[in-house]
Amino acid sequence: MSAGESSSIAPPTGQAASSEAAPVPSARHLAARRRRARLSLLLPLAALVVPLALLGVGAWLSWRSVWEDATLQLSRTADAGAEYAARVLEAQALAVARINERLRGLSDAAIQGDERRWHDELKTLVDELPQADLAYVIDRNAQPLVASNVFPVRREMVLADRDYFAMLSSPNPPEIYVSRPFVGRWERQLLFSVGRVRRETGNAEVAAGAFDGLIILSIRPDVLAEGMRRLLGPGGDVLALVREDGYILSRTSGQDGILPPIPPGRPFHEVVASGVASATYSAASVVGGAQALNAARRVEGFPVYAVSLRLDSAIAAHWRRTIASHMIFGLPATLMLLLLALRVRRDQLRLDAINAGLESDVERNADRLDRAARFxxxxxxxxxxxxxxxxxxxxxxxxxxxxxxxxxxxxxxxxxxxxxxxxxxxxxxxxxxxxxxxxxxxxxxxxxxxxxxxxxxxxxxxxxxxxxxxxxxxxxxxxxxxVTPLRSTEQALAESDARLRLAQEAAGIGTWEWSPAARQITWSRKMIELWGFDPEAGQPDLAATVARLHPADRGRVRREMVMAQRSGVFRSEFRIRRPAPDGETETIWITARARRLPFYGGPKGGAEAQLMGVAYDVTERKLAEEQTALLAHEVEHRAKNALAVVSGLLRVTTAESPEAFIQIMEGRVQALARTMTLLGQYRWRGALLKELIQHELAPFGETRIAMSGPGLMLGSEVAQPLSMALHEMTTNAAKYGALSVPGGRLEVSWWTEGEMVHLIWRETGGPRVEGPPHRQSFGTQLIRQTFENRLGGQMWQRWEPGGLVCEVSFELGGVA
Structure with a gap:
């Protein structure tokens, strides 16, 4: 093999050495190791400094925690106090309303004339209320009419200087007024009162809606304070009820007399002015001047706040006790930490060499991990x-x-x-x-x-x-x-929202949203149609909306909207005037409900309060309620008349035996009941003359009875006495006349002539009649008195051989 081929297949020398040897730390890693070695020298020093710093931080955190716990406890106490006060004040308000209902329609003279009775009723009512001390009914001249604690009442006493009289006699009095504390003139006890204006009095000289006296229930602050003390935990907290103007009604720490009000400019008045339901703040105590932490909670439905407070000195003492226990364990722990730091430094130097090799791997994967973290x-x-x-x-x-x-x-x-x-x-x-x-x-x-x-x-x-x-x-x-589950949820929500809108539109329910900060109202399409606006024209503005409120309801609805911004709940029924399909203006009743919900994304950023609610047409229900009330009044009136008639019949009816008396009375009462049934069928507007006759003669069959005459609706004042007369005539015919034998017949005919109604009663086929009877029975007398006295008519009787012929007439003015 040649050298060139060899070099072409052998790995470079440097590369082979690198694969066999351990990784060589880079210059950056070496610098890091030297830096960690220097820092390890500082570990023992840090073992002393850090624990002491931690103790300091712990003391600061404990300080914050103590104050936060105190704030939470005071807020809970204020909430409980507000709930307790609401129950007490609502009970007094209901009692005052109950007194007003009992005195409805009574004049001042009537009350004074029966003062013993009303004194006893007021005393019984006060005894039923644990916190109530006395009750007064005061006339429009500030003089007491009746009292629960004294009889007879001292009329020379004038209570015009009381703040409750001044407030409730003003042009726009509140529905319920909670007075300032005062000292009673008789018992010389510290009291405050819950009162309201008398409504629907019987004083004819007083114009409708004008002030005509008031009713008050007085409460002893010390009795109320006993109940509030049960809401306090250990620790010397104080709970008080304070009016919005700063007057203290009751306080758990006791009060020998009227306490000075909270001066203007104090944080309490800032809380009241802001309209918030609850708040915490620091302020000097009214009595003693010591600085204290306060928690205030508005009593629902009343211009009163429940305020709980704890002195700053008590909170600081609790913190000192808490931090002392920390120090007992903190100092020995610092010594143990120093020993541990020396051992950690030894281990750190040993691990540093191992970490150097791992840092290279970490660096290679840093980019991948960074991307994973970002995405x-x-x-x-x-x-x-x-x-x-x-x-x-x-x-x-x-x-x-x-x-x-x-x-x-x-x-x-x-x-x-x-x-x-x-x-x-x-x-x-x-x-x-x-x-x-x-x-x-x-x-x-x-x-x-x-x-x-x-x-x-x-x-x-x-x-x-x-x-x-x-x-x-x-x-x-x-x-x-x-993201399949998310998409499925979004689709389900969209479908649910569509179904909800469809159901609301089908039920005639409109939805609306009101943003007080932007003074902007947003309506659904059904809401726009409900108010008579054109949905295609977009959202109506606020001025147009207010203009369609009925003038009599406009001020009340505005006040309820303002109250809803504070309470978070809006419930109201009111009228609006909207264009009708025929171009005229129609008035309908609307029920509206809403709750305050947080809204994110407003023009100012963050969360804003927003009312969201529904509204629907309740005109038919209102009309039904009015009709029901009218019908109930009519039923009551007719029932009284019927009882009066029965009472009269009982007085004048005579019979030979108790059995005969019962039979006669049953027949007359049943006749009266049948007439009442007919009147009820026509909703007490009247009854048809033909139906009155049919009901009386129905037991004798249609073959023996003949009737003829026009359809004539008789008013209820005519139908009732006429039915009694027809019953007596039918009874006589069944006992002595044509209806007493199988072959007898009866013809009844009627007609109108001018202002008179004429009716002929003709009997044939009965026992032979020799002439008029020797004496008139009570039934005959009742028939004649009915037609001649009660109906303003006349009656003629002819005793023909074939049977009785009776002709009667009465004024058409009694016909409905």
Whole structure:
């Protein structure tokens, strides 16, 4: 063999030596080793400095933790206090409303005339409420009408100087008012009151809607404080109820008299002004002036806050106790750490030599790991764009539905797996990205593939394109991620949203969103149609929306929207006036509901409060409620009249025996019941004369009875007495007249003439009649009194041999 051939097949000398010897550290690695050796000398020093620093940091973190725990505990106490106060105040408010309901329609004179009764009722009500101390009903001149704690009440006392009287007698009084603390004039006890204006009084001299007195329930702060003390944990915290103007209603630490209000400018007033439901702040105590941490929570539905506080000195004392326990263990641990540091330095020098060899491997893989970290790879690929070779990882091949083993593919293999609907788009996106002319260095798209078993998967592809100095694409490295579950979820959400919109539109429910910060309202198409706007014209502006509110409801709806921004809940029923199909204006009732939800992406960035809700037409329900109330009133009125008639019948009916009395009364009451049934069928508007006669004569069959006359609807005031008269006439015919024998017949005819209704009752085929009876029975008297007195008509009777002929008439003015 020649030297040239030998040299051509033997490896270079330097290369062979390199393969046999251990890796030679680079200059950079040697410098790093020397630097670590110097740093190891600092380890013992750090073992002393670091623990002390950690103790300092621990003390600082403990300081923060103590304050955070105190804030959390105070917030929970304030929340519990607000909930407790809400229950108490709501109970007082309901009791005041109950008193107003009991006094509805009563004048001041009526109340004073029955003062003992009302005094007893108020005293019973106060005894039922644990926190209530006394109750007053006060007239519009600030003089008490009745009280729960004294009888008779001292009328000379004038309560016009009380703040609750001034507030509730103002032009726009609140629905419920919580007063400032005051000292009672009789018992000289510290109190505050919950009151409201009297509504629907019986004082005729007072105009409708004008102030006509008020009702108050007074509460003892010390009794209320007893309940609040049960909400406090150990530690000397204080819980108080404070009005929005700073007056302290009750405090768990006790109060001998009226406490000074929180001065203006204090953080509490800033919390109230901001309108937030809860907040924490640091402020000086009103009593004593010591600095304290405060947590305030608004009582739902009332202008009152529950405020809990803890002195700063108490929090600092707790921190000192906590940090002392840390020091007991921290100093011995520092000594142990120093010993450990000396041992670690020895081990570190030994491991440094081993680490030097590993650093070379780490450096070689750093680039690959960096790319994996940036892309979050699930299945990686690398494409040599000059040769067309595609290198796939094992995860990539498994994702495509093949065996889990790395391999190489061609571009056509990838195209063949693309879903037919996505193939052209996905390939065009890929080719455009790797073209030399595009200059693109980042590749991204999503598409579907078809796996060998026929399944479909959504793939999110991301990659980085490496180019040379002239911009030619050389290599693409990237990753594939299976996003099939995400796509399925997105599709399911879209379908669910479509079904929800369809259901809302089918049910006539409109949706809306209100952004207070931007003063912008957004409606669904159904909401726009509900308010009578044109959906094709886009979103209506706020001014047009407010203009369609009924003038009587406009101010209330505005106030409820303002309250909803604070409470986060909006519930209201109101009227709107919208264009009708015939061009006129119609009024409908709408029910609206909404809740406050955070909204991200507003014009100011971050999260903004936004009301989101629904609205729907409840006009039919409102009309039904009004009709039901009217019908109930009518039923009540008719029932009272019926009872009065029955009562009168009981007084005047006579009979030879109890059995006969029962039989007579049953017949008359049944006649009255049948009339009531007919009136009910026509919703108490009246009853047909023909049906009244048919109901009375139905037991005798159609062959013996003949009726003729026009359809005539009688008003309820005429139908009831007329049915009683017809019953008595039928009873007489069945006992003594034509209906008492099988061959007897009865003809009833009627007609109208001018303002009168005429009716003829003709009996034939009965027992022979010799003349009028020697005396008139009660039934006959009842018939005559009915027609001549109650119906304003007349009655004539002829006793013909074939039977009785009775002709009656009554005024048409009683006809509906």
């Amino acid at each position: 979050g790879l699930v299945a990686t690929f690398e494409i040599d764009l000059r040769t067309g070779i595609n290198r796939r990882s094992a995860e990539y091949m498994a994702l495509q539905g093949g065996p889990r083993s790395a391999g190489e593919e061609r571009h056509a293999d990838w195209v063949r797996r693309l879903h037919p609907d996505d193939r052209e788009r996905a390939e065009r996106t890929f080719l455009d990205s790797v073209s030399d002319a595009s200059g693109v260095t980042e590749y991204s798209q999503s598409y579907r593939i078809v796996t060998p078993d026929g399944g479909t998967r959504w793939i999110a592809a991301r990659g980085e394109i490496e180019r040379d100095a002239e911009g030619r694409a050389l290599v693409m490295r990237g990753a594939h991620v299976d």
